[in-house]
Amino acid sequence: MDLSYQEKSILGSLIAMVVVYGYYFASVLRNADRREFDSASLGRLLLAVIAIIVIEIAYHIVLALESKTEPKDERDILIECKAYRNAYFLLATGACLVITCVIVAGLARDAAPTKIIVTPFLTVNLVLFCLVVAELVKFFTQLFYYRRGLR
Amino acid sequence: MSRGRIRNNIRRLRFDRSEMTQQELAEKVGVTRQTIIAIEQDKYSPSLEVAFRIARAFGVPLEEVFQYEVADSEAGNAA
Numbered sequence: 741m742d743l744s745y746q747e748k749s750i751l752g753s754l755i756a757m758v759v760v761y762g763y764y765f766a767s768v769l770r771n772a773d774r775r776e777f778d779s780a781s782l783g784r785l786l787l788a789v790i791a792i793i794v795i796e797i798a799y800h801i802v803l804a805l806e807s808k809t810e811p812k813d814e815r816d817i818l819i820e821c822k823a824y825r826n827a828y829f830l831l832a833t834g835a836c837l838v839i840t841c842v843i844v845a846g847l848a849r850d851a852a853p854t855k856i857i858v859t860p861f862l863t864v865n866l867v868l869f870c871l872v873v874a875e876l877v878k879f880f881t882q883l884f885y886y887r888r889g890l891r
Numbered sequence: 892m893s894r895g896r897i898r899n900n901i902r903r904l905r906f907d908r909s910e911m912t913q914q915e916l917a918e919k920v921g922v923t924r925q926t927i928i929a930i931e932q933d934k935y936s937p938s939l940e941v942a943f944r945i946a947r948a949f950g951v952p953l954e955e956v957f958q959y960e961v962a963d964s965e966a967g968n969a970a
Contacts, residue, residue, distance in 0.1 A: 744925040813922040814938055815929060886925075889934025 745810045747886050748803055754879040756795040761872045764788040768865050775859040785868070818890060823881035827874040834870025838863065895961040897936045901927070904949045904956065919948040 743751070767784055774781065803809075812820070845858040905911040913931070917924045922941060929935035930945075937945070946953045 744923065746923075746925070810923045810925075813926050814941060815922070815926045815935055889929055889932070890936070891934060 744886065745803070745807055746812070746816055747883065748807065749800065750879050750882050750886075752799040752803065753796060754876065754883070756792055756799065757872065757875060757879070760788050760791045760795065765865070765869065765872075772862070774861045775857075777861045777864045781861060781864075815890065819882050819885040822885060822890075823878040826881045827878035830877050831870055831874035834873065835867070838866045838870065841866070895959050896933065898933065898958045898960055899930060899956055900958075901931050901945065901956065904951065908949065916945070916948060920944045 764784060771781075842858050842863060849857065901916070905913070905916060913927045914924050917927045920927070920941060921944065922937075926935065926937070926941075930937055942953060942957055946956045949956060
């Protein structure tokens, strides 16, 4: 399959994100009973962010060395705009769902003792999950339009 | 309102100009080769500015490069 520079760049970022955040959220699930987003949680998050940055830099250096870099033109920018639109809708929906979750859990706790508790640890990771999924949607949308075309 | 399609003759025009490559045309127009490929395959309709730059690269009027084809029903209504 003949991939352009932009497509290779997006695909690399997509794979890096899936691998790093997949690993991060697997560790979140293992520690789902935590209440506070403590220093250990922050350390894991920072490690994931640094890993993404390092992988992205290394990948883009290799990509620039082996294939000719191409500046973005109007088609790339248009595809990026469509991708940001989809990602924004997903992020906004996710943010509303997290807010609803926190409010409903608070009301339920006030009304009657319940085991459903939305802890700070869970809230932070839900918001982060929405951010990651929105970014993935952006990458998938870009790859989709690069392959299918803008008619 | 039914939608039409923008067709183009870029492939033929490149052939007529001693097989100008997609890369050469892309450099003249100031877009990537992938964008020229997408335009040729009718997968992307360029902006008016890029359309004029393509026509200028071939030294022909815009209408010789791009044609707007309307659906039969719309053409019938117009008539």
